[in-house]
Amino acid sequence: MLKKERHDFIMRQINLHNRVLTSDLVQLLNVSEDTIRRDLQELVDMGLLFKVHGGALSKSYHSSFDDSTVYARDSKIIIAKKATNLIKDGMVVLTGGGTTILEFVKQLPESIQATFFTISPLVAVELAKYNNIEVILIGGLFSKNSQITYGGHVITQLSEIKADLCLMGTSAIHPEEGLTDTDWEINQLKKAMLAASKKSAVLCISEKLDIALRLKVCAIESISYLVTELDATDEALSGYTIKSLNIL
Amino acid sequence: MLKKERHDFIMRQINLHNRVLTSDLVQLLNVSEDTIRRDLQELVDMGLLFKVHGGALSKSYHSSFDDSTVYARDSKIIIAKKATNLIKDGMVVLTGGGTTILEFVKQLPESIQATFFTISPLVAVELAKYNNIEVILIGGLFSKNSQITYGGHVITQLSEIKADLCLMGTSAIHPEEGLTDTDWEINQLKKAMLAASKKSAVLCISEKLDIALRLKVCAIESISYLVTELDATDEALSGYTIKSLNIL
DNA sequence: CGGTATTTTGCGTGTTTTTGAAAGAATCAA
DNA sequence: TTGATTCTTTCAAAAACACGCAAAATACCG
Structure with missing residues (x-):
């Protein structure tokens, strides 16, 4: 393999995984550590990446440090980590x-092997960084507010698929009222998503x-898993302890 | 074996394997190293390939490399600005x-009012920033390399729409050979996109x-507009001056 | 046809680039 | 702190390279 090709390969990895x-x-390129180190150093000299102990980072990663703008990011990371346990190899999600x-x-483990359907372009792009995940983006009208596809076309396509698990965020959840929403289109969409999956989280x-x-x-009876940043035994979750709903 | 034959052979190898x-x-040509080196140097001088230690690479192969810094960004901005003139209010693109x-x-003007179909999630997200643009994302399998949707489902959907103008980037263009590509799926996709539009840029x-x-x-006769960073009268574009093709 | 210029090619020589190995310093994680 | 990993520096061998030269082939011209 030519040096230039190695550089190319490394940059692709960087652009993919940051x-x-x-x-x-x-291991991947089957050359000595020294060669890799020299390659990385040369790429640094070209200003294409950022070297750290143990490897290298994307230059743009440095600037994307403003993830802090995501509201309640710490809580969401906890939730995300818990949710990854629901995904097993071979699943359709x-x-x-x-x-x-x-x-x-x-937060998904690097080696996970699965098929993901999604209505979010941003999620699709992020999923594409995993080698063993097949990504299918469901197309349709693109919503400027929520950055997802919606509308009749999306719902039609959802009716044609059957996933093992459906993962969704939520606007509101209530012990008696179940999952609720304010937007008619999003509401329809969520119903269609639930109908397209055996289980839902x-x-x-x-x-x-x-x-x-x-x-x-839908009612909370229709949900299989509820994932929050709280401990499963937390007081605040007492209203949701029904048999069909796994809290984690 | 004549020199010209060797050159052709080398170029065929390059186009085939990049x-x-x-x-x-x-070994293949049964000549000395020096001869090969001289051949490669001459092909470089003709601007047909890219020489590296140990061999040579295709010029178009170069493209996947600099995604982070966006290769030749200045040129692309010039092209982009020119292309925005093709978009009129009310168009379906x-x-x-x-x-x-x-x-x-x-580079699109803030006030533009149009409908955009796209196979690229990233383009969709960017388009969504414009208030008066309706965005429809065409869904399907998501390609990790090129970050677009592809496959049979995309092509089926493309066959159902009719746009005024199709805008596409290109891997390679040649006066006689027209638009060409190395990937079969992408090739099919581009054909479908052209078929779905009245005009193409x-x-x-x-x-x-x-x-x-x-x-x-497709042949260059099938293309309506060719947008490059060069002046329309530039020498390098002389091979593309046919009646049906507007150069800008 | 003969003689001269030009091109092409291969070879020898010396230089540069690339790569891996070794040794010691620096860094990290527990 | 201690042990393990990772880094840096230095060195050596192999591969790839550039340059000049000369033989062979080809083209050109009177």
């Missing part, structure tokens, strides 16, 4: 959009608990 | 993906001119 480990590259789902994708930060909005998506 | 090793050529298209979107940085790859998309 980071790269020296040791991984040694359907996901919505939103920052929590996006965080969930980032709702990712929900604790402050959205015990709230009911105008439009009902 | 790369070639000096040592391989020595179909776009592909790639950094040039993305730059084009960023190709955005192309000058270094992709006069290159022919393995798979043909």
Whole structure:
């Protein structure tokens, strides 16, 4: 393999994952550590990446440090990590959009092997960084507010698929009223997503608990998993302890 | 074997595999290393390939490399600005993906009112920033390399729409060979996109001119506009001056 | 046809680039 | 702190390279 091709390979890895480990590259490219180190140094000299102990980072990663703008990011990371346990190799998963789902994708283990359907372009792009995940983006009208596809076309396509698990963020959840929403289109969409999956998991930060909005998506009996940043035994979750709903 | 034959042979190898090793050529062509080196140098001087230690690479191969810094960004901005003149209020536009298209979107006037179909999630997200643009994302399998949707589902949907203008980036364009590509799926996709539009514009940085790859998309007669960073009267564009093709 | 210029090619020589190994310093994680 | 990993520096061998030269082939011209 030519040096230029190695550089190319490394840059592709960087652009894909925003980071790269020296040791991984040694294995993948089958050359000595020294060669990789020299390659990385040359790429640094060209100003294409950023070297750290153990590997290298994307230059743009440095600037994307303003992830702090994501509201309640710490909580969402906890939720995301818990949710990754639901994904097993070989699964077919359907996901919505939103920052929590996006965080969930980032927390997935590197080696996971699965098929993901999603209505969120941003989630699709993030999922594409995993080698063993097949990504199918469901197309349709693109919503400027929620950055997901919606509308009749999306719902038609959802009716044609059957996933093992549906992962969605939530606007509001309530023990009696179940999942609720304010937007008619989003409401329809969520119903269609639930109908397209055998099981469903709702990712929900604790402050959205015990709230009911105008439009009902489904009862909490229709949900299989509720994932919050709280401990499963937490007082605030007592209203949700029914047999069909796993809290984690 | 004549020199010209060797050159042709080398170029065929390059277009086929995107790369070639000096040592391989020595064996295949049964000449000395020096001869091969001289051949490669001459092809470089003609601007047909890219020489590296150990062999040579295709000029278009170069493209996947600099995604982070966006290769030849200045040129792409010039192209993008020119291309925005093609968009009129009320138009239905179909776009592909790639950094040039993305730059084009960023250069659009704030007030533009139009409908955009796209196979690129990133383009969709960028388009969504415009209030008066309706965005329809065409869904399907998501390609990790090119960050666009592809496959049979995309092509089926493309067959159902009719746009006024199709905007696409390009891997290679040649006066006789027309638009060409190396990837079968992308090739099919581009054909479908062209078929779905009344007119078509190709955005192309000058270094992709006069290159022919393995798979043909269409003849240059099928293209309505060719947008490069060069002046329309530039020498390098002389081979493309046919009646049906507007150069800008 | 003969003689001269030009091109092409291969070879020898010396230089540069690339790569891996070794040794010791620096860094990290527990 | 201690042990393990990772880094840096230095060195050596192999591969690839550039340059000049000369033989062979080809083209050109009177």
